[in-house]
Amino acid sequence: DQQVKQNSPSLSVxxxxxxxxxxxxxxxxxxxxxxxxxxxxxxPTFLISISSIKDKNEDGRFTVFLNKSAKHLSLHIVPSQPGxxxxxxxxxxxxxxxxxxxxxxxxxxxxKP
Amino acid sequence: DARVTxxxxxxxxxxxxxxxxxxxxxxxxxxxxxxxQTMMQGLELLAYxxxxxxxxxxxxxxxxxSAEMPDATLATLKIQPSEPRxxxxxxxxxxxxxxxxxxxxxxxxxxxxx
Numbered sequence: 487d488q489q490v491k492q493n494s495p496s497l498s499v500x501x502x503x504x505x506x507x508x509x510x511x512x513x514x515x516x517x518x519x520x521x522x523x524x525x526x527x528x529x530p531t532f533l534i535s536i537s538s539i540k541d542k543n544e545d546g547r548f549t550v551f552l553n554k555s556a557k558h559l560s561l562h563i564v565p566s567q568p569g570x571x572x573x574x575x576x577x578x579x580x581x582x583x584x585x586x587x588x589x590x591x592x593x594x595x596x597x598k599p
Numbered sequence: 600d601a602r603v604t605x606x607x608x609x610x611x612x613x614x615x616x617x618x619x620x621x622x623x624x625x626x627x628x629x630x631x632x633x634x635x636q637t638m639m640q641g642l643e644l645l646a647y648x649x650x651x652x653x654x655x656x657x658x659x660x661x662x663x664x665s666a667e668m669p670d671a672t673l674a675t676l677k678i679q680p681s682e683p684r685x686x687x688x689x690x691x692x693x694x695x696x697x698x699x700x701x702x703x704x705x706x707x708x709x710x711x712x713x
Contacts, residue, residue, distance in 0.1 A: 492641075518699040529603070529690055529704030530642070537699070575642060579698040586655060587632065587694075587702055591641030 489513050490578060492590035499597050505563040507593045509576035512557065516578035521550060521561050524573045524592070533574070534561070537581075566597045601625045605691050605705035613713050617679040620708045622691030623672055631674045632702065633666055634690045642690070648674065649696065681712045 491510045499505045509519075517538035522530040536543040536550045536559065543550050549562045563570055573592040604623040612618055624631045632647040646656035646666040656666055663682070668674045678685055688709045694702040 520701065522702075522704075527706075527709075529692075529706045531704070532701045535699070535701075577702075579700075581699050582697050584630070584649065584696040584698070586644050586647050587692075587698075588644065589634075589642040 490576060490588050490590040492574075492576060492593050494593050495591070496594040496596070499566045499595065501568055501597055501599050502565045505561075505566045505570065505595055505597065507561040507563075507574050507576075507595065509559050509561075509590055510557060511559075511576075511578050513578070514557065515580050517581050518579040519550070519552060519559050520577045520579065521548075522575045522577060522589070524575065530575060563595075566595075568597050568599050571595055571597045601703075603691055603693050603703050603705035605689075605708050607708055608706065609709045609711075611711045611713065612681055614682055615680040616712075617677065618681050618685075618710060618712075619678075620676045620689050620691075620710070622674040622676075622705060624674060624691070624693030625703055626672070628693035628695050628703070630694050630696045631668060632692045632694075633674070633676050634692065636688045636690060636707070645676070645689075678710075681710075683712045686710055686712050 520535045521533045523533045524530040552559045573594045575589045575592045577589045633645040634642045645658045648668045651668040665677045688707045690707045692702045692704045
């Protein structure tokens with residue numbers, strides 16, 4: 487029973503173009519969503535988050551969009567850079583809960599020069 | 600610069616041997632997680648603790664894995680006996696609940712069981 491799905495295991499994009507990474511979730515109780523980025527041989531690091539009271543959050547080249555009715559969020563990277571090549575995980579939370587943090591299986595992004 | 604510290608970074612061992620991985624969470628965080636990263640399963644939750652008390656270890660093979668938190672500065676994950684299928688990268692992470700909040704990860708312990 488996968489509560490968080492990242493259906494694209496990998497994505498290849500040309501430098502300068504847009505990267506779009508998708509994440510679907512099943513539990514409508516989730517109301518806060520985080521994206522993590524992971525380089526090889528390193529631990530995941532927090533990238534950007536969004537609350538369910540918003541449908542968009544932007545931080546520099548990174549924008550996360552949330553469609554609550556579709557239980558879908560996406561991470562946009564514009565313009566993509568070779569240094570963005572990493573595995574990206576989405577992780578939903580329930581505000582006020584003390585439960586565990588479930589991650590999607592990740593999408594490996596490769597940005598080619 | 601607060602960070603989660605994990606040891607060892609790399610461990611190669613033979614099947615049947617005991618393996619212990621250690622984690623120092625960020626001071627003040629009340630929740631510690633152990634995750635395992637495999638190619639097929641992504642970041643798989645093994646166990647987590649709140650205020651040092653184990654809350655859920657349903658993700659661990661009970662017969663060979665054990666997780667403890669003897670004090671607020673140390674969490675351990677032990678595998679005895681280890682098997683080749685345990686080869687993976689094991690991550691410790693700490694955070695402050697209730698959510699929302701960020702989870703901070705260590706750099707991981709890469710385990711290879713021959």
